[in-house]
Amino acid sequence: MANFFLDNKDIQFHLDHPLMKKIVELKEQGFRDKATYDYAPVDFEDAIDSYRKVLEVVGDVAANTIAVNADSVDKEGPRVENDRVIYARGTQENQDMLTQAGVYGISLPRRFGGLNFPLVPYVMSCELVCRADAGFGNIWGLQDCAETLHEFASEEINAEYLPRINKGATAAMDLTEPDAGSDLQAVMLKATPNPDKPGEWLLNGVKRFITNGDGDISLVLARSEEGTTDARGLSLFVYDKNHMAVKVRRIEHKLGIIGSPTCELVFTNAPAKLVGDRKMGLIKYVMALMNSARLGIGAQSVGIMEAAYREALKYANEREQFGKPIIHFPAVYELLTNMKARLQASRALLYETARFVDVYKNYFHLEKERKLEKEERDEMKKYQKLADAYTPLLKLFSSEYCNSVAYDALQIHGGSGFMKDYAIERIYRDARITTIYEGTSQLQVVAAIRGVTTGVLLGQMQGYEAIKPVSELDGQYRTLVTMREQYEEALKTVHEVSAKEGSDADWLDFHARRLVEMGGYIIMGHLLLQQASHPTAGEEYRISAIAFIKEGQAKCSAHLNYIKAFDPDSLGYFKMVLDEKVEA
Amino acid sequence: MNKALKIVVLAKQVPDTRNVGKDAMKADGTVNRAALPAIFNPEDLNALEQALRIKDRLPETTVTILTMGPFRAAEVIREAMFRGADGGVLLTDRKFAGADTLATSYTLACAVKKLNPDLIIAGRQAIDGDTAQVGPQVAEKLGLPQVTYAESIDGIDVQAGEITIRRRLEHGVETVAMRLPGVITVNASAPACRPRNAKMVMKYKHARTVSEVQEQQEDYYMALHKERCYLCIPEWGSGDVDADEASLGLSGSPTKVKKIENIVFQAKEAKHLTGSDGDVEGLIKELIASHTIG
Numbered sequence: 001m002a003n004f005f006l007d008n009k010d011i012q013f014h015l016d017h018p019l020m021k022k023i024v025e026l027k028e029q030g031f032r033d034k035a036t037y038d039y040a041p042v043d044f045e046d047a048i049d050s051y052r053k054v055l056e057v058v059g060d061v062a063a064n065t066i067a068v069n070a071d072s073v074d075k076e077g078p079r080v081e082n083d084r085v086i087y088a089r090g091t092q093e094n095q096d097m098l099t100q101a102g103v104y105g106i107s108l109p110r111r112f113g114g115l116n117f118p119l120v121p122y123v124m125s126c127e128l129v130c131r132a133d134a135g136f137g138n139i140w141g142l143q144d145c146a147e148t149l150h151e152f153a154s155e156e157i158n159a160e161y162l163p164r165i166n167k168g169a170t171a172a173m174d175l176t177e178p179d180a181g182s183d184l185q186a187v188m189l190k191a192t193p194n195p196d197k198p199g200e201w202l203l204n205g206v207k208r209f210i211t212n213g214d215g216d217i218s219l220v221l222a223r224s225e226e227g228t229t230d231a232r233g234l235s236l237f238v239y240d241k242n243h244m245a246v247k248v249r250r251i252e253h254k255l256g257i258i259g260s261p262t263c264e265l266v267f268t269n270a271p272a273k274l275v276g277d278r279k280m281g282l283i284k285y286v287m288a289l290m291n292s293a294r295l296g297i298g299a300q301s302v303g304i305m306e307a308a309y310r311e312a313l314k315y316a317n318e319r320e321q322f323g324k325p326i327i328h329f330p331a332v333y334e335l336l337t338n339m340k341a342r343l344q345a346s347r348a349l350l351y352e353t354a355r356f357v358d359v360y361k362n363y364f365h366l367e368k369e370r371k372l373e374k375e376e377r378d379e380m381k382k383y384q385k386l387a388d389a390y391t392p393l394l395k396l397f398s399s400e401y402c403n404s405v406a407y408d409a410l411q412i413h414g415g416s417g418f419m420k421d422y423a424i425e426r427i428y429r430d431a432r433i434t435t436i437y438e439g440t441s442q443l444q445v446v447a448a449i450r451g452v453t454t455g456v457l458l459g460q461m462q463g464y465e466a467i468k469p470v471s472e473l474d475g476q477y478r479t480l481v482t483m484r485e486q487y488e489e490a491l492k493t494v495h496e497v498s499a500k501e502g503s504d505a506d507w508l509d510f511h512a513r514r515l516v517e518m519g520g521y522i523i524m525g526h527l528l529l530q531q532a533s534h535p536t537a538g539e540e541y542r543i544s545a546i547a548f549i550k551e552g553q554a555k556c557s558a559h560l561n562y563i564k565a566f567d568p569d570s571l572g573y574f575k576m577v578l579d580e581k582v583e584a
Numbered sequence: 585m586n587k588a589l590k591i592v593v594l595a596k597q598v599p600d601t602r603n604v605g606k607d608a609m610k611a612d613g614t615v616n617r618a619a620l621p622a623i624f625n626p627e628d629l630n631a632l633e634q635a636l637r638i639k640d641r642l643p644e645t646t647v648t649i650l651t652m653g654p655f656r657a658a659e660v661i662r663e664a665m666f667r668g669a670d671g672g673v674l675l676t677d678r679k680f681a682g683a684d685t686l687a688t689s690y691t692l693a694c695a696v697k698k699l700n701p702d703l704i705i706a707g708r709q710a711i712d713g714d715t716a717q718v719g720p721q722v723a724e725k726l727g728l729p730q731v732t733y734a735e736s737i738d739g740i741d742v743q744a745g746e747i748t749i750r751r752r753l754e755h756g757v758e759t760v761a762m763r764l765p766g767v768i769t770v771n772a773s774a775p776a777c778r779p780r781n782a783k784m785v786m787k788y789k790h791a792r793t794v795s796e797v798q799e800q801q802e803d804y805y806m807a808l809h810k811e812r813c814y815l816c817i818p819e820w821g822s823g824d825v826d827a828d829e830a831s832l833g834l835s836g837s838p839t840k841v842k843k844i845e846n847i848v849f850q851a852k853e854a855k856h857l858t859g860s861d862g863d864v865e866g867l868i869k870e871l872i873a874s875h876t877i878g
Contacts, residue, residue, distance in 0.1 A: 038812070039786035053789055054782045061779055102781040115782055 004067075004128045005052075005059025008306070010344060011124055013537050014351040015051060020120065023355065024048065026362035027118045037110045051121040057101050058125045066094045066132035073133060073259035074426050083247035085214035085261045094136050099168030107147055112162035119358040120351060123299045127350075130303025134430040135259035137303060138211050141296040145171035145219050148289045149238065151364065152276040157238060161217055172215035173289060174207045174239075174265065181209075182443060184221065184282055185231040189267060191222035201237055203245075203270040211437075213263025214248050216241045219289070220272060221281050236281040237272035245270035256429030291387070293438045294395040295357060298350045301402035301434045304427060305343045308402075311424045312336060312409035319414075332412060339405045341528075341548040344541060346398040348527035349520075353394045356387040386460070389451030396444035397520045399434035406431035448519075449512040452491065457519040461487070464526035469533040473542070476549045480525050483556045487518045490563045501568050510571060514559040521552030587742065588644035589764075591635045592699050594692060594706035594719065595628040595649050595664065597657040601711045609846060622656065624663050627707025629777035631770040634737055635705050636668045636778065641740065646670045650695055652680055652688060658793045661817050665788040666780040671814065673699070674793055677821035682834030685713070689721030691832060694825035696726060703747070704767045708733065716769070723767035730767040731760055735774045793817045 005011060024047045031047075033040035041047035069090025076088040087095070098104060107122045108114025130137035146165045149158055165171070180186035189205030203222055207213065218239045225233035239246065245268055252262040276285055313336060316327035326332050363372060363380035372380065406428045410417040417424050435441045451457045461484045469477045494515065498507040525548055532538050532545035599620035601608075607619040632647070639645040649664040649672030651657050661672030675695055683691065696704060704723075709716035716732075723730035731749045738759065739748035745764045750757055752771050762768075790808055792800070794816070797809060809816050822832055830836060857863040871877045 039783045041786075042808075049789070050786045053785050057780045057782055057785060097779055100781065101779040102783050106782075115786075 001060065002063035002067075003056060003059040004062040004131055005055045005124075007059075007063075009537075009540060010347055011055075011127065012052075013531070013534075013540070014347070015048065015055075015121070015124070017120075017351065017355065019355045019359070020048065020118075023118045023120065023358045023362065026359065026366065027116065029366075033110055033116065040110060040116070051117060054103060054106075054115065054117070055121060055124055055128065058098075058103055058128050061094075061097050061101055061103075062128045062132040065097045066129060066136055069094055070133035070136075070259075070426065071423070073135065077258045078251060078261040080248050080251055083249075085212075085248055085251065085263065087261070088259055091136060091139070091259050094133070095139065095168065095170070098140065102166065104143060104168060105146065105162070105166035106143070108150060108162055108165060112150070112158060113166035114162070119295075119361065120354045123295060123350065123354045126296055126299035127303040127306070127347075130300040131306045132303075133259060134300055134304050134427075135257035137300050138257065138260040139170055141293075141300065142171040142173065142212055142215065144289065144292045144296060145173050145217065147292060148173075148219060148285060149275065151288060151361075152236075152285050153238065157273055157275065161238060161240075164216065169216035170212055172210055172212045172218045173293070174210050174213065174218050174220040175286060176209045177206060178208050182440065184286065185234075186229075187221050187223060187234055187282070189220065189222045191224040191235060191237060191272070192226075194271065197271075199273070201272050201274060203237060203239065203267040203272050205267050206249075207263075207265040207267070209252065210263045210265055211260055213246075213261065213265045214241065218246070219275065220267075221286055222272075224274075224278055224281075231282040232279050234281040234283075234286075235278045236275040236285045238275050239270055239272040243271050254433075256426070256432050290438060291357075291391050294391050294444075295350075295354060297434055297438045298346075298353065298391075298394040298398045301398035301431075302343070302347050302350050304402050304431050304434065305339075305346060305398075305405045308406045308409035308424065308427050308431070309336075309339050309343050311422070311427065312339065312412040315413050315416075315422075315424075319416075326412070335408045335412060337543065337547050338551060339408055341544040341551070342401040342405055344531075344544040345524040345528050345548050346394075346401050348531060349390070349394050349524050350398060352527055353387065353390040356383045356390060360384040360387055385456060389448070389454075389456040389460075392439075392444040392447035393451065393457075393516065393520050393523070395439065396441050396448060396516065397524065400441060402431045402434050442513075445513045445516050448516045449508065452512075452515050452519055453508070457523065458484075458488070461519075461522050461526065464523070464530070467526075467530055469529050470538065473529060473532055473545065476525075476529055476545060479549050479553050480522055480529065483518070483522045483525070483553055486556050486560045487515070487522060490518060490560045491515060493563050497566075497568055506571060510574075511563055511566075514563060518556050518559050521548075521555055525549045525552050588642045588646070589638060589702045589740070589742065590700070591638060591645060591647050591703045591705060592650050592696055592701040593628070593632050593635050593647060593664065593669065594704065594722070595632065595651045595660050596625045596707075596710045596712075597622050597651065597653050597660045598625045598710050598712045599623075609844070622659065624660050625707055625710045625712075627709060627711075627770060627772050628660075629707070630772060630774040631705045631707045631768075632664055632667065632669065633775055633777040634734070634768070634770055635703075637775075638703075638737060638740060639668065642742070648672055648699060648701070650692065650699070651675065652683075652691055655793065655795045655799075658796060658817055662788060662791050663780075665791060666785045667778055668781060668784060672817055674817055674819045675821075675825070676793075676795075676819050677832075679822045679829060679832045682837060683832065684837035684839035685715050685717040685721060686838060687832055687834075687836035689718050689725060690836060691825065691827060692718065693722050693725035694827045695820060696722060698820075698825055702745075702764045704728070704765070706767070706769050708769045708771050719767055719769035726767075728766050729762050730769070731762050732769045734768045734770045737768070788815070791815045791817055793819045795819060 021044060024044050031042055034042045041050055073088045073090040078085050078087050105114035106117045106125060110116050126141050129140045143165055146162055149161055175184055177187055191201045191203050194200040194202050203220055220237045220239050221234055222237055223233050224235035247266045249264045249266050316332050317325050319326050360380050360383035363376060410424045410428045413422055413424050416422055494507055494511050528541055528545040528548050532541040599617050600623045607616055610616045635647045639647055647669040649661045649669050651660045652675035658674050675691060680691055706719040720730055733751045734749045735752045736750045737747055738750055746761055748761050750759050752773050822829060857867060
């Protein structure tokens with residue numbers, strides 16, 4: 001029987017990473033649950049074995065239910081009836097199946113009915129589900145909202161809401177409004193204390209583009225401080241669908257991820273509870289939620305890439321032209337090799353990031369129980385800093401690669417790929433959103449450039465350089481060192497010109513994407529190089545490491561040339577588009 | 585029998601005959617089990633689902649898997665536990681080997697008698713033998729009523745000791761009532777079995793029979809099994825089920841395989857048909873006459 005976990009050695013490889021030992025120990029705290037819960041692990045090996053077995057369950061449902069339903073879900077889509085969302089038949093079946101499999105609430109503590117898994121296996125589950133159907137992946141991934149409640153809401157709210165997740169309650173995060181998209185400070189939906197019921201708030205207003213907006217549990221960003229207009233007036237609330245005070249006005253007609261309902265919502269005196277502290281909604285909680293969501297899109301992108309690559313590989317082997325399968329032509333096998341390299345590089349970055357987040361989040365929860373020792377606190381800070389630097393890099397690269405891999409996969413299908421008859425047509429459409437939602441690629445650059453200017457990325461590169469590869473890959477290692485030197489030179493050039501021209505921000509902004517991309521090529525190159533030097537699994541990654549570093553080297557040189565050859569005056573030429581007349 | 589039922593599900597580990605390759609048969613005409621993966625007989629999974637649905641409605645219900653086979657057949661019991669069964673019994677003994685449906689049903693009936701359930705549910709037939717005889721024979725041997733071709737269990741009246749069952753027959757659906765205890769065999773058209781449940785998988789993944797524990801010789805399991813008795817899958821031999829040895833295994837099996845032939849389908853002559861009504865109608869008639877469709 002097909003199984004998306006068992007057929008994927010690359011995912012399984014990441015479950016064996018040395019840092020997992022620390023992650024599991026932090027998560028299980030001396031395996032203290034073993035006496036209370038019959039499904040809790042007794043030691044490290046037992047825990048990893050459980051992750052593997054549960055991922056096998058997810059891999060089974062993904063391959064044999066979700067993937068099978070993907071086509072009909074794409075055609076049927078959800079609909080609105082009496083202000084409520086009705087899922088496509090297949091979507092509901094997927095949901096029921098995963099609920100029966102008891103895998104929802106995978107990262108929640110056992111006392112809330114969860115499985116208490118670390119983030120790494122949760123991210124793996126997201127990848128498996130998204131490979132089967134990226135649209136359904138959103139419904140699965142929105143259990144992130146439960147994690148946000150777990151992090152910031154009171155024990156009372158958590159005891160009320162979290163146990164429902166494992167029983168199949170779905171979630172939504174209601175942030176965007178017609179005039180507040182990338183700029184969430186502009187959120188207007190109003191929250192007022194209910195005069196008749198202390199502790200309860202009433203929500204009024206409109207939300208737009210809300211994924212799974214009719215979910216059972218919604219986190220809502222709303223303006224609780226009358227008269228404010230900025231981020232400091234916003235708080236986060238939790239709303240229970242059972243109140244039936246939010247209507248779905250319409251769902252959007254989209255290019256892709258059609259099975260995932262994107263809703264416009266009208267709140268009319270909707271009762272809600274405050275999550276955490278007032279005024280911290282956007283500044284603290286939504287920022288945390290967005291970071292998890294970006295990691296989720298990283299997983300989604302890798303899942304889509306996996307699906308696209310496999311479709312392309314299959315087709316290239318089956319389709320014959322000029323008397324042989326088209327995979328034999330250099331133009332096709334070059335594409336496939338580069339696709340695989342991008343896929344494996346993205347996955348390497350995905351799990352490196354997930355491990356960083358995992359470590360610091362575990363400390364975060366531990367800190368609620370007891371005071372952390374100084375070295376624990378330092379470690380938490382270190383990993384948080386790394387997670388913050390890697391998350392936007394991951395979102396940027398994986399989603400852009402997701403699109404390039406889907407594009408190339410469709411290209412390999414030729415005319416057939418343009419037809420509705422092959423899965424790649426849907427996969428290509430589904431891929432498109434990944435560079436847009438949860439922060440566009442352009443906004444990821446704005447976040448990721450901090451890792452460049454603060455030197456976090458450089459520090460990581462130097463750290464990776466301390467790890468020597470197997471001797472066959474010495475050449476690739478030296479290339480990466482050269483790329484790092486180019487990166488430093490590019491950054492230095494930008495700083496020098498900025499200092500001379502006195503328009504620091506503009507210059508840095510203009511070249512930010514180039515600098516961030518250079519950083520990404522080097523970091524992913526190192527991760528692949530390390531994997532390719534693994535004593536047992538190394539062979540699996542050698543070709544990808546060589547191909548990826550080759551491409552990265554070419555890109556780094558090009559970016560450095562562009563930056564060095566850039567005349568300070570020419571910034572103005574790019575601005576001239578502002579004067580173009582827009583025809584009505 | 586107040587708020588719950590005691591259910592035994594009969595299940596069999598079978599070679600996966602749905603994906604038969606070239607090496608499926610050995611030269612001597614017997615099944616090459618090494619070449620075919622061992623799986624949970626598909627219709628037995630439908631049977632398990634029916635049992636679990638009763639447990640959903642009456643949560644104190646217990647579902648016990650009964651399977652006969654070599655040591656590795658314990659896989660079937662674990663698989664059922666991962667999906668919600670409470671436990672199982674492995675009937676294993678060299679004396680059981682070589683059994684036809686008569687000897688198999690005799691052995692199963694002896695074990696069922698010992699378990700004394702309110703309801704026995706089995707798949708209609710196993711994909712290796714395709715006889716559909718074992719379920720009914722168990723019922724006959726125990727003197728219990730039987731309902732075959734079941735698709736769903738619609739009503740359970742525990743007080744009255746009666747259940748209502750929907751049967752899928754060739755030309756329609758029949759709803760019947762049966763007094764308990766009794767035997768039901770379930771069709772493939774019944775709802776598919778639910779997936780493995782994460783918590784059950786983690787709880788029962790170390791479930792082993794005594795033989796398996798001994799084979800692995802790991803203190804780890806020994807200690808764990810002492811602490812968590814639900815992890816120990818009982819093994820019953822001929823002595824445990826008070827069976828008459830002459831009726832077991834090969835000696836209790838009157839069925840003898842006379843000959844096995846390998847049928848190779850060969851292409852026949854091709855026929856050209858146009859899309860005209862006459863040709864299409866002719867083809868339909870021909871296919872109905874040859875029982876290919878209809």
